[in-house]
Amino acid sequence: MSRAIEFLFRRKGGKGWHWTDIVTWVWLIVGLFVMFGPAVWLTASSFKSPAALAEFPPTILPYVTQKVTVEGYDKPLDLYTVTLEDGSTATLAEVRRIGTVSQMVDPAKPAEIVKVNIAKRTPIRQMSFATENYTEPFTHFDFVRYLWNSVFVTVTATLITLVVNSMAAFALSKYEFRGRTFAMLLILATLMVPLSVIMVPLYSIVSALGLFNNLWGVILPTVATPTGVFILRQYMLTIPDELLDAARMDKASEWQIYWRIILPLTAPALAVLAIFSVVWRWNDFLWPLIVLSRKELYTLQVGLSIYSGELNVQWHFILAMTVVTMIPVVLVFLFLQRFITAGIAGTGLK
Amino acid sequence: MADVSRQTSQSQSGQSLGDIAMVPVRLAMGVIDAPLRWVQKTFGLGGMAAFFLLPNMLIFGIFVLLPFFINFAYSMTGGTALFLSDRSFVGADQYTRLFDCSNYLNPNTCAEDTFWTAVSNTGWFVILQVTLMIGVSLVTALILNRDLRARSFWRAVFFFPVLLSPVVVGLIWKWILQRQGLLNFGLFGFGFEPHVWLNDRNWAFAATIGVSIWAHMGFYTLIILAGLQAIPRDLYEAAEMDGTRAMRVFTRITLPLLMPNLLVVIVLVLIRAVQIFDEVYVLTGGGPGTSTLFVTQYIYETGFAAQLRNPGLAAAASILMGLVLVVLTLMQLGLSRSSEKKGARK
DSSP, X not given: XXXXXXXXXXXXXXXXXXXXXXHHHHHHHHHHHHHHHHXXXXXXXTTSOHHHHTOSXXXXXXXEEOEEOOTTOSSOEEEEEEEOTTSOEEEEEEEEEETTEEEEEETTEEEEEEEEEGGGEEEOEEEOOOTHHHHHHHHHSSHHHHHHHHHHHHHHHHHHHHHHHXXXXXXXXXXXXXXXXXXXXXXXXXXXXXXXXXXXXXXXXXXXXXXXXXXXXXXXXXXXXXXXXXXXXXXXXXXXXXXHHHHHHTTOOHHHIIIIIIHHHTHHHHHHHHHHHHHHHHHOOHHHHHHOOSGGGOOHHHHHHHHHTSSSOOHHHHHHHHHHHHHXXXXXXXXXXXXXXXXXXXXXXX | OHHHHXXXXXXXXXXXXXXXXXXXXXXXXXXXXXXXXXXXXHHHHHHHHHHHXXXXXXXXXXXXXXXXXXXXXXXXXXXXXXXXXXXXXXXXXXXXXXXXXXXXXXXXGXXXXXXXXXXXXXXXXXXXXXXXXXXXXXXXXXHHTSXXXXXXXXXXXXXXXXXXXXXXXXXXXHHHHSTTSHHHHHHHHTTOOOOOGGGSHHHHHHHHHHHHHHHHHHHHHXXXXXXXXXXXXXXXXHHHHTTOOHHHHIIIIIHHHHHHHHHHXXXXXXXXXXXXXXXXXXXXXXXXXXXXXXXXXXXXXXXXXXXXXXXXXXXXXXXXHHHHHHHHHXXXXXXXXXXXXXXXXX
């Protein structure tokens, strides 16, 4: 451990510390906590019972007060360590509390009530992970449905995005035809038309096509992304035309050229677009919120926002569902992050 | 190409699961091939180009271009009907209504007061958020550009929230800023009373700025970092030999050479800030009152969520926002082109 720290802090060249070094390390360490902290805190909270969530000050790990069933009482009672008047300590269960006096019983002698000042007792706490926060939404809510809807939208939209955009990119990079510049400009221009500008008329078109309250109404407007066409076209331009000519000599059809030569060679760019598309579609919110008004069609994002906006927020379920919603993105972050960062640094597009 | 890959897959023992999964796809592609050969024979290469372009253009046309043009027609109609054909023409009434104001600086004097509240909120948001975002991202990029151990790890640290969904971002912070939340817990340690941050107009507004910076700064840091890494190293080496102070190196070398890149980033942040919606909608829902209501939420609520929908008014407002965005996007394209030219000259 100390060697790891020494490795991290050792300066290249072994020169002394400058004020910029101090700023650097303070910034990085604070950044580490500020960037990861909130998500970690949320995850830790998601394992707490509703009672533990309402506590202030909160604990980091999920603790609950130990309970015991005592003869003669319907509900399980909270267990406390009590300092008695003679100075000895005992483990007692609380029956009720009146002002600063707590009425307690010894679980072994349920008939005898002992009165104790509340300052003299401390609850016995044990760590307990409230996994029912995770399991219950799967049975009580339409959570499985939301999950399935999100997965369906993400996977379908990504597949269509890859096919449709790679076909367009192929045409725009490997064919000379009238109107090519116009088509490029048209695609470029759509960068200027974000959803927030066209959502009213887009809604009417989607409704006219019968796609309101339909997952396809969420999928179709998103699949022709200008970003996708650009990434793929830039990549295809680097594929030598001689390869295509050679295939044509061998009587390959244009479709075969696209499918057997261009697509396999564009695999790295397709992978980048696929990663982007999965993150985009999984995270989409405003458009699904508009198109989907029936509960059983909600995606995870819409379902979460609706449930968290209710008057009586069931935070223990919301937190757990949020963690589940984060999982795919965290996986992408852990394993595919460098493709995304390379893609952004290369194209400047998100 | 294909032959080589087939040989290697045969040399391995048996077929992999991926190959088996590809069988129906291969079949489908083969079946499509026959009619497409006919298309190619009949219409030539131009016909094939059209075929490849068609699906994309169709989707663009129906879901981007058509709504874009219909939007103008929409903004000139009134009533609550959804389809354009059922709506009555009202001319520029919706625009007149939006601009009906005796004092533009005081939303209460306007006919459509929520619109002007949203505009003024968005204005303040853009000014504050863009300034802070650029500052924070620039400092982070400068730090990541230093001789760091494990630089890719630290870059990833700041990039992490970028991937989170706006809903998740909103919920994470709603949870931290609530009464029993982490922030109050931290301040409690210093003897502060718990505070319900999101119920306070000013704190809620500050929270929208802070949260949106938290969520997106990693993205801009990455672009600025790419710009920093393009600055030739020998300039810094020369400065070091001359014993130039760090601050002076920054103002005389780093900043001027980074400027083209930085300008593009500023416009990019501006474009995003003007459209802010998702995180804020989940975090505050525009409240308390209308203190965090922004233009996109105004459009959404006027067009879809309000009791009395008014799609025409929403369309008019969205066109006004679109105008701002077009100006910003043209600026961005102009800037990135001029920075490319500069790069080419170098």
